[in-house]
Amino acid sequence: MNTSALDALRQSLPSLKLSADPGDLEHYGRDWTRRWTPAPLAIALPADTAEVQGIVRWANAHGIALVPSGGRTGLSGGAVAANGELVVSLERMNRVLAFDAVDRTLTVQPGIALEAVHNAAREQGLIYPVDFGARGSCQIGGNVATNAGGIRVIRYGNTRNWIAGLKVITGKGELLDLNRALVKNATGYDLRHLFVGSEGTLGIVVEATLALTDPPPPSQVLLFAVPHMDALMQVFGACRARLALSAFEFFTDRALHHVTAHGAQNPFAEVSPYYVVTEFDAADETQQNEALAVFEHCLESGWVTDGVVSRSEAQARSLWRLREGITESLSPHKPYKNDISVRIAAVPAFLRDMQALLSHEYPEFDVVWFGHIGDGNLHINIVKPEGADYAAFIAECERVTELMCDVLMRHGGSISAEHGIGLVKKPYLHSARSAEEIALMGGIRRVLDPNGVMNPGKLF
Numbered sequence: 468m469n470t471s472a473l474d475a476l477r478q479s480l481p482s483l484k485l486s487a488d489p490g491d492l493e494h495y496g497r498d499w500t501r502r503w504t505p506a507p508l509a510i511a512l513p514a515d516t517a518e519v520q521g522i523v524r525w526a527n528a529h530g531i532a533l534v535p536s537g538g539r540t541g542l543s544g545g546a547v548a549a550n551g552e553l554v555v556s557l558e559r560m561n562r563v564l565a566f567d568a569v570d571r572t573l574t575v576q577p578g579i580a581l582e583a584v585h586n587a588a589r590e591q592g593l594i595y596p597v598d599f600g601a602r603g604s605c606q607i608g609g610n611v612a613t614n615a616g617g618i619r620v621i622r623y624g625n626t627r628n629w630i631a632g633l634k635v636i637t638g639k640g641e642l643l644d645l646n647r648a649l650v651k652n653a654t655g656y657d658l659r660h661l662f663v664g665s666e667g668t669l670g671i672v673v674e675a676t677l678a679l680t681d682p683p684p685p686s687q688v689l690l691f692a693v694p695h696m697d698a699l700m701q702v703f704g705a706c707r708a709r710l711a712l713s714a715f716e717f718f719t720d721r722a723l724h725h726v727t728a729h730g731a732q733n734p735f736a737e738v739s740p741y742y743v744v745t746e747f748d749a750a751d752e753t754q755q756n757e758a759l760a761v762f763e764h765c766l767e768s769g770w771v772t773d774g775v776v777s778r779s780e781a782q783a784r785s786l787w788r789l790r791e792g793i794t795e796s797l798s799p800h801k802p803y804k805n806d807i808s809v810r811i812a813a814v815p816a817f818l819r820d821m822q823a824l825l826s827h828e829y830p831e832f833d834v835v836w837f838g839h840i841g842d843g844n845l846h847i848n849i850v851k852p853e854g855a856d857y858a859a860f861i862a863e864c865e866r867v868t869e870l871m872c873d874v875l876m877r878h879g880g881s882i883s884a885e886h887g888i889g890l891v892k893k894p895y896l897h898s899a900r901s902a903e904e905i906a907l908m909g910g911i912r913r914v915l916d917p918n919g920v921m922n923p924g925k926l927f
């Protein structure tokens with residue numbers, strides 16, 4: 468039946484690039500989660516909007532599920548195709564379409580890599596400020612689908628803030644041109660924002676118009692050694708009060724252990740339980756001296772025990788590597804990932820409760836904490852013990868995640884800060900969204916995708 472459906476697709480879109488090569492099925496059928504065995508029907512690589520629309524119409528006519536696919540760097544299983552779906556890879560639609568100097572916008576196709584967007588903006592003397600470690604592989608369409616965050620959220624916010632316009636093909640096959648890059652547009656529901664963070668369940672992004680901004684002034688990076696957990700947010704308070712921050716990240720000694728084993732350079736002689744990497748504007752001597760004054764204040768208050776400030780681009784990069792290299796250094800250990808958030812004001816109490824929970828529940832496991840603590844967002848990775856059965860390890864982590872949900876609910880937090888719900892966090896969505904909200908989301912999904920062809924089984 469599905470072979471004849473594929474034949475029908477070939478007939479209706481003769482130039483569409485399709486692959487059923489086993490290597491491609493494996494490659495395009497999974498994301499960075501590596502938990503599910505890929506089993507897509509085939510891979511479609513459309514070259515333009517008309518082909519995407521044709522695919523969605525075909526999927527509705529034949530009852531075939533679609534999985535939209537970007538750089539597949541996701542960590543929640545949102546781009547996994549394990550049930551005979553057609554994967555729709557947007558990677559061939561990867562061009563910059565237009566730059567508007569007056570509006571300061573860049574219009575791009577969805578398959579363009581985030582790093583290519585950065586470069587294109589820089590060529591125009593501007594920046595696209597959303598940034599994170601997967602910049603070289605992740606694609607804008609996926610960034611929109613997950614409302615990607617990253618390391619500059621503290622200054623610039625999430626992807627949502629930078630989407631001036633979106634063209635999408637809905638699950639029904641309609642082409643919508645949403646907001647047309649208008650700065651002001653008070654004409655009812657802003658459907659553009661429904662698609663941001665929708666995880667491929669409402670339709671497929673075929674074009675995005677991104678807002679750009681001025682490059683920041685020259686900056687410096689400071690790495691602090693922090694002696695105890697309570698001091699993390701005290702350091703944050705001190706830095707935020709006196710410096711113009713563009714990032715405030717933390718990690719633990721376990722994270723440092725993994726990332727240095729993977730080649731990063733530790734500038735400190737002494738071991739410390741916590742570390743902070745912060746970046747701030749340092750355009751002149753006054754700002755640079757202010758940073759040193761903050762460091763001295765933190766030192767005198769006993770909130771930090773050591774610190775290094777970058778004196779060159781290369782040094783800044785090497786300090787950042789300690790934070791940005793963590794995910795890659797952990798990936799051979801197939802960690803179980805938590806991506807949780809609370810309001811910034813709730814972080815200190817939340818950290819204490821989480822530490823109590825995790826030291827009780829995971830006494831034997833290597834628990835690696837890091838993340839965007841200045842946004843209230845923690846990434847807690849649980850490393851699979853060598854030789855442990857993978858399924859049993861995941862089951863144990865999922866048991867603890869249920870308990871973590873209770874702590875999150877007590878603090879008004881979220882089970883997914885920036886990675887999305889996908890398949891991995893689906894059982895816990897109820898901890899962050901009420902039953903009424905989930906029912907309304909289901910209603911929206913049915914309106915935009917009445918036949919349920921868009922990424923079924925993901926999100927809820």
Ligand code: 2HG
Pocket residue numbers: 600617791793794804805838839846847848
């Ligand atoms: C990061 O902040 C990414 O580095 C990945 O969101 C987090 O690997 C993780 O858990």
Ligand code: ZN
Pocket residue numbers: 617838839846885
């Ligand atoms: Zn992150």
